[in-house]
Amino acid sequence: MKVVAFERSVQGTGASRRLRNSGKTPGIVYGSKDPAAVIELDHNALFHALRKEAFHSSILDLEIGGKTQKVLLRDYQMHPFKPLVLHIDFQRVSATEKVHMRVPLHFTNAETSAAVKLQGAVISHILNDLEISCLPADLPEFIEVDLSKIEVGHSVHAKDLTLPKGVSLVLHVEQENPVLANARIPAVKAVETEEAAPAAAAAPAAAPAADAKDKA
Numbered sequence: 001m002k003v004v005a006f007e008r009s010v011q012g013t014g015a016s017r018r019l020r021n022s023g024k025t026p027g028i029v030y031g032s033k034d035p036a037a038v039i040e041l042d043h044n045a046l047f048h049a050l051r052k053e054a055f056h057s058s059i060l061d062l063e064i065g066g067k068t069q070k071v072l073l074r075d076y077q078m079h080p081f082k083p084l085v086l087h088i089d090f091q092r093v094s095a096t097e098k099v100h101m102r103v104p105l106h107f108t109n110a111e112t113s114a115a116v117k118l119q120g121a122v123i124s125h126i127l128n129d130l131e132i133s134c135l136p137a138d139l140p141e142f143i144e145v146d147l148s149k150i151e152v153g154h155s156v157h158a159k160d161l162t163l164p165k166g167v168s169l170v171l172h173v174e175q176e177n178p179v180l181a182n183a184r185i186p187a188v189k190a191v192e193t194e195e196a197a198p199a200a201a202a203a204p205a206a207a208p209a210a211d212a213k214d215k216a
Helices: 013-021 043-049 053-057 171-176 187-215
Strands: 002-007 024-030 037-042 060-064 067-078 085-092 099-108 122-125 129-134 143-146 155-157 179-184
Touching (some): 002 043, 013 024, 037 043, 043 085, 053 099, 099 122
Parallel strands (some): 002 060, 024 085, 099 143
Antiparallel strands (some): 002 037, 060 067, 155 179
């Protein structure tokens, strides 16, 4: 994805306020061996870009003054109640250096699992993204979590994933092995099942009594 920015010569609270009033968003790009650069971007274009999932988890082409550099979105601040981007941060990336990045999880095939189809389980998504490490060229837009084989009472953990080539879990995620999703029978359904069992067992016992009355 391409992002167009412009160099910003004036800094400070007052200058940033004037930028926002003119439809611009102040920002900064840092990292690598180059000094940090203060920039400004068109607010409306940036606001719509932030609504796209790929903008948050992809290598971006940031163009400043006709020159393009590879960056990652690292942070942004929104107004507490207005649809207004107050500030945005980008980090330069090197093709030869691994990056740590949180990427979204896409959960698939839950409806085809035996837990859901045959047992009426509900799948709960515990995490919606995961921190990984890889070279910029290997960075995936998302990681797929296949739920087709999940069983009732069981969970899918980070280490259960089949990661794309060149991608690995960061160290603390590897050690913690967090739960990504689990399958549980809803409490109401479980109670109904328990109540139905004694009723089903009692039904045959009533039949002999009825037969005896008929003979009498």
